Amino acid sequence: MKFSFDILSDTEFEDFCFDLLRSLSFVNLSWRKGTGLSSSPSDQGRDIEGELLRKDVDGSEHHERWFIECKHYLRGVPPEKIQGAIAWANAMRPDVLLLVASNFFSNPAKAYLEHYARENRPPYRIKLWELKDLENLTAGKIDLRRKYKLTTEVEFVSILNNYHLVYAMKPHVNTLKYFIEVMDALDNEKRDEAFLGIYLDVVKPRFRKSITGKETIGGLMIDSVDYATFRALCLDTGADSSPNHVHRLVSSALAWLFSMANKTELEEIQNRQRWIIDRILVDISSEKDQDKRSRLQRMLALPQNTLKNPPERMENSYTLYEYICENLVRKLLAEKPDLSS
Secondary structure: OOOOOOOOOHHHHHHHHHHHHHHOOOEEEEEOOOOOOOOOOOOOOOEEEEEEEEEOOOOOEEEEEEEEEEEOOOOEEOHHHOHHHHHHHHHHOOOEEEEEEOOEEOHHHHHHHHHHHHHHOOOOEEEEEOHHHHHHHOOOOHHHHHHOOOOOHHHHHHHOOHHHHHHHHOOOOOOHHHHHHHHHOOOHHHHHHHHHHHHHHHHOOOEOOOOOOOOOHHHHEOOOOOHHHHHHHHHOOOOOOOOOHHHHHHHHHHHHHHHHHOHHHHHHHHHHHHHHHHHHHHHHHHOOOHHHHHHHHHHOHHHHHHHOOHHHHHHHHHHHHHHHHHHHHHHHHHOOOOOOO
16 A cells, blocks of 8 residues: 555545644644635645754753644645745744645745745745655554555555464463474574564563773673574563563564564655655754764664665564564464463
8 A cells, every 4th residue: 555645635634634743743834824615715634734843952841933834735735835835934924934845846846935935035934745755754643544554554554474474463381491492493594683672571671881882782781692592581580470481582582583574664664764864964064063963973873774675684683584484383373381370
């Protein structure tokens, strides 16, 4: 399912924008004009006013006043449809005028805004949010996407391994002893890659204090985080022996593995990382403090690395996910433990 607002009415898209702003920590949101009906005056819609908390470099805080106009078009928004918003902002003088398009702003509209800003130097900033921006801004906001029928969450079902699906839909009870026997039989390297996060949760390693600030997390770790330590703790008489303990461990590992292997979200992941990179670059260009600029530069590493060979990396993750499903989950589903004792 492609991310799209085409099924929404004009009013529903405006309501979506209002809810999105609220989810992004805007406060004092209110409708500025119109009734929300198709017969509303002016540009047949409602305009939104809100405030966003900003923090200055000295720690002081202030609220920026934003005016928001929503444009629901199946194609590009033409320049004549944004002139009213400019007039509104000129009269009311907000800090930011935000124009939100359900698809995109036409090239003539963007050229008009660039020319207007260059020739008139308005006392407010003009920002544009288009379809890709809205897709990135709603990433992880499942309830919001579901409310406006924008969610793509069911796409992944087609690539779920059947053993994973059965294991998730019908929680299975396994003994720790049998679980460890099956884990012992796995390829060591694949097992460690798939269960590293679970090792950390079970071992709960201690860390020494950083001295230089440049040490790696592994270098600060006091306790060993490996399969041998995990195995010993699992079999320890004081370990969690509840009937669902194995299911919780395996379910967590499968969830993490599948999140890395979910090929249906490749385009969204790539777009999200590009969007993050663009925003960090904007912050770098406007930041005067060298230390803060350096921190922002370091922040670029994660999204940039995520973008490197994502299809290949995701395919490798999916291969590992399939291996664990076939060689661990399948065997766990076969156990019929006697829990009567």
